[in-house]
Amino acid sequence: MRKPLNNEDTLQEPKTVPEISGGWPLIGHLLDFQKDPVSMLSRGWREKGELVRFRLGPREFVLFTGPEAHDFYFRAPEDQLNAKAVYQFTVPIFGRGVAYDVSPEIMTEQLGFLFPALRETAMRRFVRIMFEEASEFADTLGKDGVVDLPHAMNELTVKIASRCLIGQEVRDQVDSGFAEAYHDLQKGINTLGFFLPRLPVTAHRSRDQARRKVAQLFSRIMAERRLGGIQPDDFMQTLMQARYKDGRVLDDEEITGILLTVLFAGQHTSAVLATWIGLELLRAPSYLERIRDEAQDTYRETGIMELSGLKQQVVLERAVREGERLHPPLIVLIRKVLKPMRYKDHIVPAGTLAMVSPAVSHRLPHVFSDPEQFHPERFSPPASEDKQHHYALIGFGGGRHRCMGKNFAYLQLKAIWTVLLDRFDLCLDTAFPTPDYGSWVTGPRAPCRIRYRLRSQASIFR
Numbered sequence: 010m011r012k013p014l015n016n017e018d019t020l021q022e023p024k025t026v027p028e029i030s031g032g033w034p035l036i037g038h039l040l041d042f043q044k045d046p047v048s049m050l051s052r053g054w055r056e057k058g059e060l061v062r063f064r065l066g067p068r069e070f071v072l073f074t075g076p077e078a079h080d081f082y083f084r085a086p087e088d089q090l091n092a093k094a095v096y097q098f099t100v101p102i103f104g105r106g107v108a109y110d111v112s113p114e115i116m117t118e119q120l121g122f123l124f125p126a127l128r129e130t131a132m133r134r135f136v137r138i139m140f141e142e143a144s145e146f147a148d149t150l151g152k153d154g155v156v157d158l159p160h161a162m163n164e165l166t167v168k169i170a171s172r173c174l175i176g177q178e179v180r181d182q183v184d185s186g187f188a189e190a191y192h193d194l195q196k197g198i199n200t201l202g203f204f205l206p207r208l209p210v211t212a213h214r215s216r217d218q219a220r221r222k223v224a225q226l227f228s229r230i231m232a233e234r235r236l237g238g239i240q241p242d243d244f245m246q247t248l249m250q251a252r253y254k255d256g257r258v259l260d261d262e263e264i265t266g267i268l269l270t271v272l273f274a275g276q277h278t279s280a281v282l283a284t285w286i287g288l289e290l291l292r293a294p295s296y297l298e299r300i301r302d303e304a305q306d307t308y309r310e311t312g313i314m315e316l317s318g319l320k321q322q323v324v325l326e327r328a329v330r331e332g333e334r335l336h337p338p339l340i341v342l343i344r345k346v347l348k349p350m351r352y353k354d355h356i357v358p359a360g361t362l363a364m365v366s367p368a369v370s371h372r373l374p375h376v377f378s379d380p381e382q383f384h385p386e387r388f389s390p391p392a393s394e395d396k397q398h399h400y401a402l403i404g405f406g407g408g409r410h411r412c413m414g415k416n417f418a419y420l421q422l423k424a425i426w427t428v429l430l431d432r433f434d435l436c437l438d439t440a441f442p443t444p445d446y447g448s449w450v451t452g453p454r455a456p457c458r459i460r461y462r463l464r465s466q467a468s469i470f471r
């Protein structure tokens with residue numbers, strides 16, 4: 010087995026990581042990065058290779074690119090490459106005492122409580138919910154019309170996530186207050202919040218007010234459950250019954266915080282990826298027909314969407330994976346270097362912000378052939394381009410902070426597009442959009458509308 014590269018691996022004097030060309034005094038590469046980070050970072054890789062340095066104002070960054078460099082990055086211990094130091098902007102949203110406000114060990118323990126709630130039996134139930142919500146959403150669309158796709162996918166995934174990842178009571182409140190509070194909380198994730206999360210500006214005040222509203226709602230639900238002895242099989246209940254290793258139960262504030270962590274990690278990312286996948290499929294009509302044929306074959310006999318059926322839909326799965334490759338919702342992942350790191354013959358000093366970019370790495374021509382093309386077949390044998398290296402695809406991260414919701418996300422994306430393609434003929438009503446790099450999760454720039462019409466064929470679902 011290959012040993013991870015580390016400080017002792019070479020006797021040569023370590024070199025400084027080379028800088029990407031085009032930096033300015035004081036602002037460094039800020040303008041290029043704001044305009045199009047993926048082009049700028051890809052240029053860095055082409056110019057200088059696996060490790061490149063750049064500056065955003067006073068901050069020094071090093072980008073690790075390519076499967077081997079990812080492997081090194083994701084294996085690094087938390088006391089060397091630290092997530093908590095970078096994700097402090099989430100503390101006012103998730104709350105005190107959870108996630109990036111506590112030690113990595115406690116965060117792991119907190120998220121660990123949820124693993125049983127993501128097991129196969131739970132997934133079977135979630136698939137039914139995903140199907141019901143997607144079908145109900147399709148019903149609201151009527152026979153034909155035009156829809157803003159990012160908005161539609163956001164609404165749908167809020168409903169699915171609130172029902173599956175929190176509890177039915179929260180889903181019931183989506184239209185009467187929860188969606189609005191959640192939206193205000195989301196607005197708290199902005200560039201200012203990243204650097205100065207506690208600055209008293211309007212967006213932060215609405216964020217804090219929304220946080221209080223959500224906490225009240227969750228506490229009320231928990232109180233009602235305790236009083237009525239109701240114990241539904243969901244994330245909230247799992248946390249209400251959990252105990253830390255030292256025997257302590259979680260208080261309402263911690264439960265709220267963990268639920269918000271999962272909701273924030275899983276909802277908007279899913280909405281954005283669902284949007285990109287739809288957009289790509291609409292410009293790949295022959296592949297889209299293969300997905301429909303596969304769905305016909307899968308559900309012809311039962312007419313019921315189930316976990317086993319979704320798992321069989323490999324043609325659709327490849328399209329989802331290709332969506333993840335071309336449009337990873339999180340285009341960069343960041344850690345703070347707490348102890349100097351040596352990678353091959355370069356040294357990355359403490360204090361640097363270390364980055365991997367799924368969007369850049371998923372476009373490496375030596376890893377993915379013809380990388381700009383939407384070509385789901387790249388994932389089928391014999392090419393199986395994703396299997397050539399453990400860390401070729403990193404849209405869901407890797408190492409100790411890898412996404413715990415990847416399977417959930419894949420099932421959800423597959424359920425949504427199976428239902429919509431079964432129900433409607435669809436086409437783009439606007440030009441294929443470019444990415445909007447202005448927010449933390451990279452979706453398409455507006456306008457992004459699709460036109461739909463009910464299909465003449467009967468639905469495959471009963």
Ligand code: HEM
Pocket residue numbers: 092120174270271272274275276278279282337338339342343403404405406407409410411412413414415417418
């Ligand atoms: C398309 C949808 C999704 C994408 C693209 C995505 C992507 C990611 C990525 C890249 C990370 C690693 C972040 C980092 O290393 O800094 C991550 C972490 C995480 N994801 Fe997801 N995710 C998605 C859906 C979900 C869902 C549905 C859930 C919940 C069921 C979820 C829960 C989490 C959590 C809790 C973490 C933090 C893990 C940790 O830091 O230990 N994600 N996700």
